[in-house]
Amino acid sequence: MKKIMLCLLLCIIPVSYGADDVYHFSTGEQQSRFHSLTSQLRCLVCQNQNLAESNASLANDLREQIYQQILHQKNDQQIIDYMVARYGDFILYNPPLNYATLGLWFGPLLFLVFGLGYLLFYLQKHSQRESHL
Amino acid sequence: MKIRFVLPLFFFLSIAFILWRGLSLHPNEIPSPFINKAAPNMALHSLFDTKRIVQNSDFKNKVTLVNVWATWCYACALEHTMLMRIASDNVVNLMGVDYKDNPISARTWLKEKGNPYQLVALDPAGDAAIDWGVYGTPETFIIDKKGLVRYKHIGPITADVWQQQLKPLIDTLQNEAS
Numbered sequence: 001m002k003k004i005m006l007c008l009l010l011c012i013i014p015v016s017y018g019a020d021d022v023y024h025f026s027t028g029e030q031q032s033r034f035h036s037l038t039s040q041l042r043c044l045v046c047q048n049q050n051l052a053e054s055n056a057s058l059a060n061d062l063r064e065q066i067y068q069q070i071l072h073q074k075n076d077q078q079i080i081d082y083m084v085a086r087y088g089d090f091i092l093y094n095p096p097l098n099y100a101t102l103g104l105w106f107g108p109l110l111f112l113v114f115g116l117g118y119l120l121f122y123l124q125k126h127s128q129r130e131s132h133l
Numbered sequence: 134m135k136i137r138f139v140l141p142l143f144f145f146l147s148i149a150f151i152l153w154r155g156l157s158l159h160p161n162e163i164p165s166p167f168i169n170k171a172a173p174n175m176a177l178h179s180l181f182d183t184k185r186i187v188q189n190s191d192f193k194n195k196v197t198l199v200n201v202w203a204t205w206c207y208a209c210a211l212e213h214t215m216l217m218r219i220a221s222d223n224v225v226n227l228m229g230v231d232y233k234d235n236p237i238s239a240r241t242w243l244k245e246k247g248n249p250y251q252l253v254a255l256d257p258a259g260d261a262a263i264d265w266g267v268y269g270t271p272e273t274f275i276i277d278k279k280g281l282v283r284y285k286h287i288g289p290i291t292a293d294v295w296q297q298q299l300k301p302l303i304d305t306l307q308n309e310a311s
Contacts, residue, residue, distance in 0.1 A: 044268035045269060047160065047161065057233070057259075058268050058269070061258075061263060086264060087268065088163060088164060
């Protein structure tokens with residue numbers, strides 16, 4: 001039983017650590033920046049994956065770009081600007097606040113206000129009915 | 134009392150509207166940030182004369198259709214017939230960018246199927262394509278006489294796309310001053 005468990009465990013470990021063997025950084029700080037950048041940028045080919053997860057060839061090229069730019073001492077904002085200049089805000093998982101994204105940012109708030117309003121209205125009506133009884 | 138009947142109807146209508154809108158959205162077509170901006174610079178070797186460098190100045194003062202394609206791309210093969218028809222109309226300068234491709238197979242492909250392009254640039258590593266915000270082939274850019282990107286089409290150019298979008302736009306751009 002223990003052996004089986006060990007085998008199963010071994011199956012999991014390489015999967016989670018295999019992905020970034022290709023990129024070698026001199027400092028841990030660069031490595032963690034690479035991780036954070038590739039996970040906050042969207043893969044444009046398979047849109048529900050980020051650049052870190054995707055195996056698409058374009059994602060590979062963009063990862064390589066990020067890697068090279070980190071090695072060339074570009075800061076995070078410069079790398080993000082580079083991507084946005086080419087692919088637009090769409091590449092960001094964290095969209096900026098502008099006219100096109102107003103609904104995205106405040107839509108949920110609108111639903112909350114609407115729901116709370118209805119709840120209050122409903123409760124009030126019920127308490128009125130109860131006081132009549 | 135009435136609100137109990139109106140409210141579900143209101144919810145139904147709003148959900149129906151959102152879903153109906155969703156039918157005509159194309160989330161896989163990402164809007165290009167280059168629309169009405171200068172076309173990104175390129176400096177690529179020409180497919181047929183590798184000593185020659187293809188640059189933005191090659192389409193200066195000419196309305197140009199820049200088509201990003203590859204021989205390994207299935208949709209590009211479908212689009213090729215349409216590009217040949219566009220070329221025979223002679224209304225626009227056609228330029229090809231051969232994306233992450235083997236130049237030998239690209240030359241053979243154009244010899245066998247016909248070459249619609251005035252000029253073909255080689256982008257073996259896909260670097261120029263990244264600069265142009267390309268994320269899949271085929272993609273097509275319409276560049277005006279001033280060198281501004283005026284339109285981007287994602288996916289193959291079909292007869293409908295040509296007749297309804299690209300051709301009318303090219304006609305207006307041809308009448309603009311350079």
